[in-house]
Amino acid sequence: MTFGDTLARVPEILEVESYRQLADRVVGATIVRGWADGYLAKKLTSPAAWARSVKNLTITGTDRRGKLLLLETNGPTLGVRFGMTGVLLLDGDAGIEGLFYGPHDFQSKWLRGGVEFDDGRKLLVHDPRRMARFEIDPDLSELGPDALRLTRKQFDRFVRVERGDGPAIKARLLDQSRVAGVGNLLADEMLFRASLDPRTPTGLLSGDEKDRLFKAFRSTMSSLGKRGGSHLGDHMDSRFPGGLCSRDGGAMVIATIGGRTTYWCSTHQG
DNA sequence: AGAAAGCCTCGGCCGC
DNA sequence: TGCGGCCGAGGCTTTC
Numbered sequence: 219m220t221f222g223d224t225l226a227r228v229p230e231i232l233e234v235e236s237y238r239q240l241a242d243r244v245v246g247a248t249i250v251r252g253w254a255d256g257y258l259a260k261k262l263t264s265p266a267a268w269a270r271s272v273k274n275l276t277i278t279g280t281d282r283r284g285k286l287l288l289l290e291t292n293g294p295t296l297g298v299r300f301g302m303t304g305v306l307l308l309d310g311d312a313g314i315e316g317l318f319y320g321p322h323d324f325q326s327k328w329l330r331g332g333v334e335f336d337d338g339r340k341l342l343v344h345d346p347r348r349m350a351r352f353e354i355d356p357d358l359s360e361l362g363p364d365a366l367r368l369t370r371k372q373f374d375r376f377v378r379v380e381r382g383d384g385p386a387i388k389a390r391l392l393d394q395s396r397v398a399g400v401g402n403l404l405a406d407e408m409l410f411r412a413s414l415d416p417r418t419p420t421g422l423l424s425g426d427e428k429d430r431l432f433k434a435f436r437s438t439m440s441s442l443g444k445r446g447g448s449h450l451g452d453h454m455d456s457r458f459p460g461g462l463c464s465r466d467g468g469a470m471v472i473a474t475i476g477g478r479t480t481y482w483c484s485t486h487q488g
Numbered sequence: 489a490g491a492a493a494g495c496c497t498c499g500g501c502c503g504c
Numbered sequence: 505t506g507c508g509g510c511c512g513a514g515g516c517t518t519t520c
Contacts, residue, residue, distance in 0.1 A: 302493035347518045381503055
């Protein structure tokens with residue numbers, strides 16, 4: 219599903235990284251005003267707490283951990299989670315052009331909050347489905363290592379299972395406390411590339427299967443980063459009911475794994 | 489009108 | 505058998 223020639227996406231790690239690059243443009247600016255609706259401020263004590271906390275803060279830098287965008291300031295660190303349909307806007311510029319599951323265009327009624335700077339610019343969160351959240355001094359200890367820079371050593375810790383067979387590898391990939399940034403589409407793409415059944419218990423992966431998954435993890439991040447979005451994976455052409463695998467023509471299977479709709483090839487991921 | 493997403497909460501049960 | 509922690513299910517929210 220695309221919107222004509224417009225790229226359509228889900229805010230997974232690659233999209234949030236492009237939001238971070240957009241946010242880099244406000245480094246050095248000072249916030250004069252901030253606002254948020256009740257949903258965006260849901261993790262804070264109130265929308266007023268956001269307005270009060272951000273006033274007069276100067277942005278000193280940007281960072282990102284997984285899907286969490288971080289704005290560093292001369293005071294607390296500001297965090298933004300984008301949920302399913304959140305897009306970061308800087309005045310007229312969007313961090314990305316469209317969303318896979320989101321609307322085809324931007325509407326002012328879907329602006330849920332943001333900040334205004336001393337130079338007049340505005341950094342805004344556009345979020346039709348209201349799952350984006352602001353945070354103040356977010357707790358990073360609950361997030362695993364960043365998926366865009368995952369080393370082999372970190373990967374080996376990521377697939378380690380303490381007890382029993384462990385969760386399905388698909389569920390482990392989505393576990394943000396194990397590795398931060400992999401969303402549903404990226405997880406399916408990695409497993410497709412690694413020729414792994416998403417239901418495989420993490421603790422039962424062979425050495426060869428772990429090697430394949432690590433390679434697929436890295437290649438998915440780098441090639442989809444170059445292509446420009448989480449929705450541009452090799453398996454996406456086959457990602458519909460009744461779809462056939464673009465690699466070998468096998469029938470695609472659909473099931474809920476790790477709480478998310480999962481597509482995989484019955485032939486090469488069997 | 490059903491399904492989709494990220495994230496959070498809750499409850500059940502696994503494993504020691 | 506008891507307990508803590510893990511894991512999966514379900515809810516939130518809105519749109520197409």
